Amino acid sequence: MLNGFYKRVFERILDDADVKIGGERAWDIRIHNEALYRRVITQGNLGLGEAYMEGWWDCEQLEEFFHRVIDSKAEHKLSPPVMLIGKVISKLYNMQRPSRAFRVAEKHYNIGNDLFKAMLDKRMLYSCGYWKEANSLEESQEKKLHLIFQKLQLKPGMQVLDIGCGWGGAAQFAAQHYGVSVHGVTVSTEQAAIARDYCAAQPVTIEVVDYRRMRGSYDRIYSIGMFEHVGYKNYREYFKISHECLKEEGLMLLHTIGGNTSSTSVEPWANKYIFPNANIPSATQIAAGYEGLFTLEDWHVFTHDDYARTLMAWYENIEKQWPMLPDRYDETFQRMWRYYLLSCTGGFRSRTNQLWQLLLSKNGIRACYTIPR
Known part of the structure; x- marks a missing residue:
């Protein structure tokens, strides 16, 4: 009954x-x-x-x-109580404190490079593509990188910091096509291993380190798909450190998923199985984080279809590749991964989640400058 x-x-x-x-x-x-x-x-x-x-x-x-x-x-x-408990804990504790910085890598990014190679584009870019005038995942990711580096006005000889460099695809592209030197940081040892190999022929260095330990002085900073792991209690510190690392005439680009309302944690299933301690930022939370440190030059809202198409491309890739992958990716894992990719697709189609690119400067761009689209 x-x-x-x-x-x-x-x-x-x-x-x-x-x-x-x-x-x-x-x-x-x-x-x-x-x-x-x-x-x-x-x-x-x-x-x-x-x-x-x-x-x-x-x-x-x-x-x-x-x-x-x-x-x-x-x-x-x-x-249900499980949802309320998670919200309470995330408010009481800093779930993304330095001692927990590497947990998301251990849970997710270090699962296996073979899995991500099978799912992603050739540069292994694990973030939303830019599908304007693109007909494939490869094209959308290349257009995304050109868009970012044109917004940053990269010029040969510049020193660039990549916060959350992943498998090195963006750093290698920037060095090869724009003549810059890049220092990439990641919390994943598995990502770093491929990134160092992939970028070996370019002026790119890769470091496994929490962003809070970043030092140096850079002409440009970009962060693609990493801010979702920073946590709302740490947004201000993230921007302060970025501000300290950026030269006076420098520019910073933040590429991140964003939410329509402020939150303190992700939903319980994703927190347990995919991205522990993640936090999708709202516009209010981001703006409060950089207020008084940076000047906002541009806030680009991608279409809802950009991430949905990217996720579906990843889904189609990995579904074809399961038979060729090791047995450790068993049926339960495959169903978990399918649930992850397709539930996220539904979230973007419903406009609950967005994809944003923010262009920030330390002192305001003084010259006439048209932001690329």
Whole structure:
């Protein structure tokens, strides 16, 4: 009888999203274990995600399912204790303090370079592409890099800092195409190993270090897809350190996912399985972080389709490659990864998440300058 109650509540939530249990449309869901209803109502997103990993339910178009569920504000209709506990902890403690800086690398970025090679473009750029006039993932990522470096007005001989350099794709591109020297920092030993190899022929150095230990003086700074790991309690420190490392006439570009409302943590499933201690910043949080330190020169909002197309390209790549990857990426891992990529796609399609590029200067650009698009 109690399970019938949970089922009715679950069905009401899905009705608002125009999703049916056992329906014939691609975004309707098929239930393989009736215990799903109680699990979702009592555990929220964590229960929904873990149940999918365990094969309790399926959906032909998971990205569309999430688009509809997120668009219907389903998360506001559930407040299980696990969600509230996470929010309380993130407010009481600095979850991204220096002693925890390397945890996201251990959980996510060090999973295996073979996985990311199979999923990403040839430069292994793990961030949103720029799809304006692009017809492929490769083109979108190359256009993104040109856009960033043109906004920064890179010139030969400049010293550049890459905060969160990943596998070195952006640093190598900047050095090769713009004649600059780049120092990249990452918290991932696996990323650094490939980055050093990939950039060996260019004036690029790679360091495994927390951004709070950065030193030096640079003409330009950029950070692509790293700010999501900084945490709201550390935004001010992040910008202060960047300010100290940037020369007086320097420019900084921040490329980050952004949220419509201020938050202190990510939802429980992603925190447990994908990006521990992550935090999607709001515009208010970012602006408060750099206020009094930088002048805002440009705030570029990408289209909602840019990240959705990027994620779907990654999804299509990895789905083709699973048979060629090691057995450690078992069925449970594959379902986890599918849930991750397609739930994120739904989030961007619903406009809950955005992709922003901010161009900042220390003292304001004085010359006439048209920001590239």
